[in-house]
Amino acid sequence: MGGFLDYVPGDSWLHRLNPLTKIMISLVLCVACFLSANHILILIIIGINLCMGALSGTMNRSLRILEVLSKLAIILFIVQILFIRDGNILLQLPFNILITDAGLSFSLLFCLRFIAATMPLVLMLSVTQMSDLTNVLVSKLGIPYKYTFVLTTAIRFIPIFSAEMTNIMEAQIARGVDFDTRNFFKKIRLLLPLCVPLLISSVKRIDSGAIAAELRGFNLRKRNSGYRQYPFKKKDLLALLFSVVLIVVATQVPAFI
Amino acid sequence: MIHFEHVSYGYGKTSTIQDVSFHIQKGEFVSIVGANGAGKTTLSKLCNGLLKPASGMVTIHGQNTQNTKTSLLARTVGFLFQNPDRQICQNTVYDEIRFGLECVLNDPIEVDRRCTETLDQFAFDGERDPFSMSRGERQQIALASLVACKPQVLILDEPTTGLDYQECMHMMKIICELNEKGTTIFMVSHDMELVADFARRVLVIREGKLIGDGETRAVLTNRALLDQASVLPPQIPTLAHQLGTGFEAVFTLNEMADIVEGRGQ
Numbered sequence: 001m002g003g004f005l006d007y008v009p010g011d012s013w014l015h016r017l018n019p020l021t022k023i024m025i026s027l028v029l030c031v032a033c034f035l036s037a038n039h040i041l042i043l044i045i046i047g048i049n050l051c052m053g054a055l056s057g058t059m060n061r062s063l064r065i066l067e068v069l070s071k072l073a074i075i076l077f078i079v080q081i082l083f084i085r086d087g088n089i090l091l092q093l094p095f096n097i098l099i100t101d102a103g104l105s106f107s108l109l110f111c112l113r114f115i116a117a118t119m120p121l122v123l124m125l126s127v128t129q130m131s132d133l134t135n136v137l138v139s140k141l142g143i144p145y146k147y148t149f150v151l152t153t154a155i156r157f158i159p160i161f162s163a164e165m166t167n168i169m170e171a172q173i174a175r176g177v178d179f180d181t182r183n184f185f186k187k188i189r190l191l192l193p194l195c196v197p198l199l200i201s202s203v204k205r206i207d208s209g210a211i212a213a214e215l216r217g218f219n220l221r222k223r224n225s226g227y228r229q230y231p232f233k234k235k236d237l238l239a240l241l242f243s244v245v246l247i248v249v250a251t252q253v254p255a256f257i
Numbered sequence: 258m259i260h261f262e263h264v265s266y267g268y269g270k271t272s273t274i275q276d277v278s279f280h281i282q283k284g285e286f287v288s289i290v291g292a293n294g295a296g297k298t299t300l301s302k303l304c305n306g307l308l309k310p311a312s313g314m315v316t317i318h319g320q321n322t323q324n325t326k327t328s329l330l331a332r333t334v335g336f337l338f339q340n341p342d343r344q345i346c347q348n349t350v351y352d353e354i355r356f357g358l359e360c361v362l363n364d365p366i367e368v369d370r371r372c373t374e375t376l377d378q379f380a381f382d383g384e385r386d387p388f389s390m391s392r393g394e395r396q397q398i399a400l401a402s403l404v405a406c407k408p409q410v411l412i413l414d415e416p417t418t419g420l421d422y423q424e425c426m427h428m429m430k431i432i433c434e435l436n437e438k439g440t441t442i443f444m445v446s447h448d449m450e451l452v453a454d455f456a457r458r459v460l461v462i463r464e465g466k467l468i469g470d471g472e473t474r475a476v477l478t479n480r481a482l483l484d485q486a487s488v489l490p491p492q493i494p495t496l497a498h499q500l501g502t503g504f505e506a507v508f509t510l511n512e513m514a515d516i517v518e519g520r521g522q
Binding site: 164167168170171172173174175176177178179180193194196197199200204 | 302304307326327328329331332334335336338340342343344345346347348356357360361388390402403
């Protein structure tokens with residue numbers, strides 16, 4: 001099973017868009033979530049994400065991401081709703097904890113924003129090869145290759161470190177470490193020492209990667225070193241037009257409450 | 258000791274282990290050989306409950322791995338990983354050995370006693386920083402922290418990878434001593450010379466299926482079986498095979514030397 005950030009090969013219209021357009025769309029969808037305080041518009045943005053997932057052949061992943069984000073959102077919702085005391089009181093709980101209408105509305109908005117703003121970024125990484133992402137940032141935006149390399153390497157290393165952590169945990173479980181404990185502090189005490197092997201393996205991996213890159217002429221790379229061209233086509237312009245419309249709608253639609 | 262009954266396991270839709278059955282008795286030294294991706298590591302992880310079988314049953318010392326926590330099985334089964342850096346997580350050798358012991362023992366006096374005993378056995382300085390030691394030494398620390406727990410079964414996943422000849426022989430000497438004292442050894446290895454020299458029984462795996470199981474000499478001289486598993490036989494049996502008539506039964510260096518010497522005279 002691939003990680004959430006792995007590229008999913010395909011030939012859908014979303015795959016064929018210019019990588020810069022894909023970055024723009026994902027950023028616009030994120031920004032639109034924060035410009036609007038309308039719950040329905042944000043739900044529509046989540047719907048747009050799912051539609052794009054379906055059209056690009058990554059529906060299963062989109063649904064999995066939605067599931068994971070929803071679980072996190074529930075935790076955020078509970079934390080938020082307990083600490084907002086503005087608005088009309090709907091329910092009074094022990095220890096003077098208040099559930100208010102404003103708290104309910106804001107917590108819901110916060111969670112919807114969290115889901116709607118994260119999904120497009122994951123979708124963008126699912127339909128864009130890392131090399132294309134790096135090349136387009138260098139050739140079209142003129143960002144120095146070093147910085148784009150840092151960005152893409154950081155993203156690429158997330159699943160690698162996750163797999164490494166799983167292996168380290170397996171090694172510790174095989175020694176008798178019981179991570180299933182319900183005691184939060186005990187769990188933290190058991191997990192903290194694992195940072196040592198993870199850090200050491202990460203530093204070693206990055207160090208050897210840096211040496212390998214140097215030996216292959218990493219510092220000789222310039223803006224025009226990439227041989228691939230990324231021309232803008234009609235569908236890119238249409239996608240950008242859609243982004244502009246969405247931004248305008250997000251700023252114009254009134255808040256839900 | 259270890260019982261596999263029609264065990265199958267898969268990652269996602271891919272079936273990695275298919276209907277594997279075998280039994281390992283207490284005190285045996287068994288090695289498993291096969292090509293990369295054949296399922297050797299998966300099989301070894303099924304032995305200590307890190308992976309649970311999709312179908313069939315694995316029992317270790319009478320405990321079904323399906324409903325026993327791996328951390329509980331760790332009292333019976335020690336698992337030495339190929340990469341010791343995944344296991345070592347403490348700042349001194351003493352603490353590293355102690356960390357594993359504390360997971361399986363509740364008696365602090367016994368923990369201290371075993372730590373000291375293991376440090377003596379492996380001739381380690383307990384105050385040294387494991388991360389500043391060589392790869393071979395780190396592998397020995399990983400083994401030491403398992404040995405301290407006195408497991409009845411020791412699973413070794415490529416235990417000598419990255420070690421030089423001397424480190425490799427030192428490691429195998431310790432493993433053989435444990436085996437002589439009754440510890441069951443289950444070793445995954447690509448090194449056919451090592452398997453030929455130390456294992457007394459060999460399992461051959463190909464694409465998740467067990468295609469061979471027998472005494473080391475019988476398995477490692479069965480060229481058809483090893484070809485099928487894409488495994489290169491050890492050098493002496495290969496040379497004996499090429500020399501032809503009169504050398505068919507040769508398996509060890511001493512046997513080869515005796516025959517060559519006899520012919521010379």
